[in-house]
Amino acid sequence: MRIAILGAGSLGTIVGAYLSNGGMDVELIDTYEAHVQALNEKGATVVGTTEFTAPVKAITPQQKSGTYDLVLLLTKQLYNQAVLEELLPFLHEESVVCSLQNGIPEQSVADVIGEHRVIAGSVEFGATFIEPGVSQLTTEYTQFKKYAFQIGELNGEMTERIEQIKTVLDHVGGTHVSDNLVGTKWSKLLINNAFSGLSAALNGEYGHILDDEVGIVSAVHIADETIKVGHANGIQFATMSGFDIASLELHSAADIPERVRTFRTMMEPSRLLKASMLQDLEKQRKTEIQYINGVVPQHAVGTGIATPFNDLVVKLVQEAESRQGVPTFEENIRLFAQLIETETVK
Numbered sequence: 001m002r003i004a005i006l007g008a009g010s011l012g013t014i015v016g017a018y019l020s021n022g023g024m025d026v027e028l029i030d031t032y033e034a035h036v037q038a039l040n041e042k043g044a045t046v047v048g049t050t051e052f053t054a055p056v057k058a059i060t061p062q063q064k065s066g067t068y069d070l071v072l073l074l075t076k077q078l079y080n081q082a083v084l085e086e087l088l089p090f091l092h093e094e095s096v097v098c099s100l101q102n103g104i105p106e107q108s109v110a111d112v113i114g115e116h117r118v119i120a121g122s123v124e125f126g127a128t129f130i131e132p133g134v135s136q137l138t139t140e141y142t143q144f145k146k147y148a149f150q151i152g153e154l155n156g157e158m159t160e161r162i163e164q165i166k167t168v169l170d171h172v173g174g175t176h177v178s179d180n181l182v183g184t185k186w187s188k189l190l191i192n193n194a195f196s197g198l199s200a201a202l203n204g205e206y207g208h209i210l211d212d213e214v215g216i217v218s219a220v221h222i223a224d225e226t227i228k229v230g231h232a233n234g235i236q237f238a239t240m241s242g243f244d245i246a247s248l249e250l251h252s253a254a255d256i257p258e259r260v261r262t263f264r265t266m267m268e269p270s271r272l273l274k275a276s277m278l279q280d281l282e283k284q285r286k287t288e289i290q291y292i293n294g295v296v297p298q299h300a301v302g303t304g305i306a307t308p309f310n311d312l313v314v315k316l317v318q319e320a321e322s323r324q325g326v327p328t329f330e331e332n333i334r335l336f337a338q339l340i341e342t343e344t345v346k
Helices: 010-021 033-042 077-090 106-113 141-146 160-169 181-202 206-211 213-232 253-270 276-282 295-300 308-323 329-345
Strands: 002-006 025-029 044-048 052-054 057-059 068-073 091-099 118-123 127-131 134-137 149-153 175-177
Touching (some): 002 010, 002 077, 010 052, 010 134, 068 077, 091 160, 118 160, 149 160, 181 253, 295 308, 308 329
Parallel strands (some): 044 134, 068 091
């Protein structure tokens, strides 16, 4: 099986190192030329909760050749249209593209390369890019080897190809096949919406949201909007670590205090996290906000469901992008306080 890792950044470097170590025929593809050069000259180095170096083959996108049987898609969704159109000549009829991106990109990926080529995937481990050729595994090693990926067919079927891809990814870490991977990605989207989105919109770590009454109540409303819109689109939210994500839906304002307590318990271990979207803003880069919080208002069209909290997150992050700066917590938290007051009056 000929494999490509398209977007060999922090996650892709680790995946490529393990696949190469496992004897797989894999190419790491990335636009960062210094990174590609370091990978070829020194190998892919993994540090953090484990340490090793594996020889790998890395190329830039312009150096692609032949066709790939499996493509692990790890680029940012911002570039999907161009990236996938460039990939098309290097796919054969039975090629499979596994979308391992944030959000729920599967339909847009299918629109370019064909639905029959797409399977859904979810990355369950964390990584940080250190320098060209070096990536840090931030997830505890035993957990990583137990639970690194979820994958699944879009229709939930158990197929021969999904089992083959599981065998490949098991060289990296624990890989689980799901019959509701789309539901899993919506559940992860909910957490990203509520905390990554607010982290970017407010310029704070997750702990700042947990500790601020307006911040945490806003997270509850963002989650509620995501659930309501998901249900309206036929989504069955998957449980996460045994927790029923759909139970976070609000049925009345009286539910808010209990949802706040639940979020504070669930997210306490993640209080030091800072959203990658906020890191993008700090580096004056465009974010994936339209593919995270923006998914909810997009899917709300025609449902009659209002999404004011997700809308406000998108607006504030896009404003920060436009001025190439970062938001101010004190200023933006007041806007969420006003929105909470407005929604309470309704």
